[in-house]
Amino acid sequence: MAAVDGDGRRRVLEAAEELFCDYGSHAVRMTQVRDQAGVSLARLYKLYPSKHQLMAAYLRAHGQRLRAGLSESVERCAPAPAGSRTRLLAAFDHMQKTVTAPGFRGCAFVNARAELGGPGHERHPLVAEAVQEHKTLLRSYLTGLAGDFTDARGVGEQLHILIEGAMVTSSILGADAARPARDVACAALSVADGAREG
Structure with missing residues (x-):
């Protein structure tokens, strides 16, 4: 059974x-x-x-799959003991593959949250919690990849915002709109490298 x-x-x-x-x-x-x-x-x-319980379950399963795919991609392209810079840039390469995949319609979590309304809109807290959980886990993963940097948390948070923005922009303007995100990440990591060495 x-x-x-x-x-x-x-x-x-x-x-x-x-x-x-x-x-x-x-x-x-x-x-x-x-x-x-x-x-x-x-x-x-x-x-x-309820449909909202189904939405929350779908988002949690979808998030687990996305994070596992990201982790597998980073490990395949930049296996440990590769440095933080290499591993973080591998995450951006994975994001670019995601937004260029056939059928990409933007971030399911942003789309679900948009249907709920703005922050503080708790008519459907299960869905809001599933969205927040995924975003928090993704940010934590990137922060973990940034471990070589003095301010790993700051680097992880900055790159998380950059990835989020690139995905949203690509869902509106097309996949090519996300390409500059990797260059911006390189520049941000160079600044962080300088702070680490200084």
Whole structure:
């Protein structure tokens, strides 16, 4: 029975991801998720009693996959003991691949948060928490990569903002709009290198 539960949950999350990315969460009805996933409506509501619980679960699963992909890409392109600069730039290379991938429609987390409204809008705290959790974990990962720098936290936070901005800009202006982000990161890391040596 557990295998069926896990299988149904996976299909539901995959269907939710496809539909939410294509149409936005507000436009998608639970019956569409049911049809796409091939599960009964009773089963869907047993797994996720509300659309916002489904959104939060989808965002958490999506975030885990994105962060794992980023980590794998960095390890493949700049395996430890490569220095922080090399590893952080590998993260920017991964971001560029992400925004140029077919079907890229912007950051799912920014899109979900935009549908909720501005900061402090807590009608759907589960979704807001899932968005914040992903962004916090991504910033922490980048801060960890910046460990060679005296101000690793500052470097990680700056590059996190740069990646976020590049992804949002590329979703509006196209993938090429994100290309300068790597050059800006190089310049910022050179300044941080100078501070470390000074």
